[in-house]
Each structure stands twice: as structure tokens, then as C-alpha cells.
Amino acid sequence: MELHQVRYFLAVASTLNFTRAAEQCNVTQPALTKGVQKLEQELGGQLIYRERQLTQLTDLGKEVLPMLERTLASAEAVRRRAQEFQRKDVAPLKIGLAPSISASLVLDPIAEIAKFVPGLHVELREGAAKKLVDLLLEGEINVAMVGDVQDVPARIDDWSLFEERYVVVLAPTHRLANRPSIGIDDLRETILLERADCDVAPKIQKSYFPESPPQLGHCSGHDLHLQHMAAAGLGVILAPEHMPRLPTLKTIPLEGNLVSREVRLLAVQGRRYSPALDAFVKVARLRDWSVEAPDRGVPHAAVPVVSGAPA
Numbered sequence: 001m002e003l004h005q006v007r008y009f010l011a012v013a014s015t016l017n018f019t020r021a022a023e024q025c026n027v028t029q030p031a032l033t034k035g036v037q038k039l040e041q042e043l044g045g046q047l048i049y050r051e052r053q054l055t056q057l058t059d060l061g062k063e064v065l066p067m068l069e070r071t072l073a074s075a076e077a078v079r080r081r082a083q084e085f086q087r088k089d090v091a092p093l094k095i096g097l098a099p100s101i102s103a104s105l106v107l108d109p110i111a112e113i114a115k116f117v118p119g120l121h122v123e124l125r126e127g128a129a130k131k132l133v134d135l136l137l138e139g140e141i142n143v144a145m146v147g148d149v150q151d152v153p154a155r156i157d158d159w160s161l162f163e164e165r166y167v168v169v170l171a172p173t174h175r176l177a178n179r180p181s182i183g184i185d186d187l188r189e190t191i192l193l194e195r196a197d198c199d200v201a202p203k204i205q206k207s208y209f210p211e212s213p214p215q216l217g218h219c220s221g222h223d224l225h226l227q228h229m230a231a232a233g234l235g236v237i238l239a240p241e242h243m244p245r246l247p248t249l250k251t252i253p254l255e256g257n258l259v260s261r262e263v264r265l266l267a268v269q270g271r272r273y274s275p276a277l278d279a280f281v282k283v284a285r286l287r288d289w290s291v292e293a294p295d296r297g298v299p300h301a302a303v304p305v306v307s308g309a310p311a
Helices: 003-015 018-025 029-043 059-086 104-114 129-138 184-188 201-208 223-231 275-286
Strands: 048-050 055-057 091-097 120-126 143-146 156-170 191-195 215-220 237-240 250-253 260-268
Touching (some): 003 029, 003 059, 018 029, 091 104, 091 129, 129 156, 129 260, 143 275, 156 223, 191 223, 215 223
Parallel strands (some): 091 120
Antiparallel strands (some): 156 250
């Protein structure tokens, strides 16, 4: 199936006249008729009744008409996007964020590079650290921000951005909610909500419960699930201070700040950077992340906000 054949058929369908359709497509009538006939052969049936004074769509023609309209519209959209990309009207940047990394952390860097990267088009995607590494290697994302990550492939550049502490996340009605800080004895006497496959669990065990395990309550593989449980008073969460969280929850620091993690920036080594990616990596690595305040927003989703090597 050729796009010009689709265009010829759509012109006939809209005008119901081969002569006017040929004029609309700027081709001769025999050429248009031949194109429509080839399309009918490929689809295995007649699309148009051809009568001297009356041209109509067949039942098959009516059936495929909306699909062919979408096909042509999609093809034209792809062509426009390619032309915009070649003219640098669009500068795509796909950023992966681990679930516990707040989207608010990248907003200022994005706003900064948008000033000198025309046509910047950012897409945010969420995933576990291992998944984000796979997306980087597959070219599905350009850069990723993750927490502590182990076994980073040699092909991945890995830069430390900043260190952040863990805090206690709990409901305002929890019995510990009015404490200025929460210590190990407090944690021993409360129920911890557990995140499945959480990389901080060994740290918590070693730092706070070296002799006996904590009281673990409900668990989930999703932070938002745990937060709703905490909001219902079912326990508390130990989480990075920048983790997106429900506005109904409170955070209280841990005494001694014994548990922390590094937030890291990942990109594929050796690939040619687009201007948008090059700018983002440089801004992220040079940024003073210590001025960032803990995020107060709700958990983010991976939604669109629709070369050289870093110095």
C-alpha cells in the first residue's frame, strides 16, 4: 500500500468525483484511477462504485475509510516531526526517574536549559533503577536519575549528584507525629511499612536493628500504596527526603541521620550527545543540589511535557 494511493482514494471519497479528485491531488485522472485500482487490488475488493453520473463508496470503502484517514494523518504527522527535527525546531530530551526521585528535582535544570535550547521537548519516564539502565542501553531514554544503584554496566557513565538522608513518613495522627526527631527506640516500638525490593532495607537493618529485626507491617512494590497505608495509620515509612509524597503525610528526621543514599545521574558512555542532553548533563553536574528543599508534592507519573560529550 502506497501513501499516494491512500491520498487518491480519500480525495475521491471526499469529492465523489474522479475529475475533481485528480485536480485536488494535482495528477491526471488516469493516474488517479490507476492508483485507486491498485489500492483495491491490495485490499482485495472494490472500494468505489464507478457509474457515469454517480460515484459512491462500497461497503468495503466505507469500512476502511476512517482507518485510511488515520493512516494518512499519522504519516503526515511523522513527516512534519522529522522536518521539525531536521530544522532543530524540536529538541527531545527523555529523562528517566526512579520512583523515589521527585520530578520537582529536575524542573529547575529543565527551565534553565530551555532558555538556550530552542524547541526543548521533555518526556519524563518512571522506572526502577535496573529498568532505567535497560532503557538507557536501548536508547528509549537519554539520561536517568536514580538512588543507590549497584552493578552499573561498564557502558554507563555514573555521576554522583548529592546525598540525601532518610526520614520517617507518617500520618499526622500517628503517636510519633509530634516528635522533633525519631530515634531507634521509637522505631523498635512502631510498625514499619516495607517496600518490596527496597535497596535501603539492608542499611536500615544494619544501622537501626543490628540484633533483632524491626516490626514489619504491610508491604508493596509501589511507594504510593505504602503512603496510603501510612495515611490510614497502618504504620510508618522510612523514605528518602526528596521522595514525592502525599500532602496529607508528615516527615520527621531520624536521630543521627544514620541512613542516607546518593542520588546519581546515568547516561550511556560514548554516545553522541544531542544539545539538549549535553546541556542537561552539564547543568545537573554543576548544580548546587544542597539548596534543594524536600519535595511536598504527590508522587509523579511518567508523562510527557509535550553532539558532544559532557565537560
